[in-house]
Amino acid sequence: MKITVLGSGTSTGVPEYKCECETCQDARKFGSKNYRTRPSIHIEKDEKHLQFDLGPNFIDQIDRNEIEWIDAVVFTHCHADHVSGTNDIVMPCRKQQMDMPIYGPEQTIRILQRNFDYMFSKETFQGGGVGHLLPNIVEAPFQLHGFELIPIPVEHAAVQTYGYRIGNFGYVPDVKRLPDSSKALLQGIDLLIIDALSFNPRHPTHFSVGEALEVVGALQPKHAYFTHIMHRLDHHHFPDQCAEQDIDLPENVYLAYDGQVLELS
Ligand SMILES: [Zn+2]
Ligand SMILES: [Zn+2]
Ligand SMILES: [Zn+2]
Incomplete structure (x- = not known):
């Protein structure tokens, strides 16, 4: 499996x-x-491609990273x-001459159906007859390509x-608390990409570096990368910044960066 980090920043x-x-x-x-x-990330295996999230940088991200499908x-x-970049899936749909299946929590699908209503209806869609979204609500493990x-x-x-969790890879970009039942679902992964916004543990909706490291310690993946990163964390000085905060940064934990490619067998 090839994983491309399309975006590693916070909102x-x-x-x-x-x-x-x-x-x-x-x-x-x-x-x-x-x-x-x-x-955002993009994963690829046996010429099948899954795109995770469609944020405001989506179309530039897939262009810059030469995502073909x-x-x-x-x-x-x-x-x-x-x-918020959902409308731009129209362009890959046109190139690929297909409608796009989308998967997500029920609340997300409902909000997309409200905010991008014209993309779900063949009657209202303008321009070429392709680019409709085919909604699928996710409630349990499922197979996809x-x-x-x-x-x-x-x-x-x-x-x-x-x-x-996709095979032995875990992707958790936005989290403040990981319930034990969810932690159990991630046991045994080799690679984890997880939220670590900043050093501030008081942020109400995102893990701090310290909180993310607690999860890394519990799950013991071979490698862990932090994402959803704000400007307080500097890619070039991150180990020093951790030392200044009295945080012990394990050798197998890193900041992700845009355009990073990770291979997992
Ligand atoms: Zn976010
Ligand atoms: Zn969020
Ligand atoms: Zn700044």
Whole structure:
């Protein structure tokens, strides 16, 4: 399985608008690993492609990362940084000459049906007769194009939110609390990409680095990468920043970055 990190940033992206902090200044340099678009991944196996979330950077993300095909879209939840690029799935649909199956929590599907109503109805859709969304509500583990997906219910703000386990890979981009029953669903994974917004444990809806490390410690994946990262975390100085915070950063835990490709057998 090939995993491409399309976006590793929090909802504002990095650089933050008008911020002159060291990380944001670095992020404005071409090719900086501190440049972070909104959270999303794309996975690929045996020429089958799943896209996770359609945030506001979606079309640029798939263009820049040379994503050639999308068989289905899987949503984690309905926050704007994960769904506001939904209209742009029209372009892959036109290229591929197909409608797009979408999967996600019931609340997310309902909100998409309300906000992008014209994409669900053949009568109202304008322009070429392709690009409709085919909705599927996820409530239990399911098979999709040879991938085995297990929804992982997590607590995150007041909206129904899933992480997903895909084989031996776990993707949990937005989480404040991982219930024990959900932790159990992630036991035995080799690779984890998980929310770690900043060092602040008081943030009401996202894990801090310390909270994310507790989960990494409990699950013991071979490698763990942090995503949904804000500008307080600097890609170039992250181990030093952890040391300053008296946080012991294990050697197999890293910050993800946009464009990163991870291979998993
Ligand atoms: Zn900044
Ligand atoms: Zn969210
Ligand atoms: Zn988010």
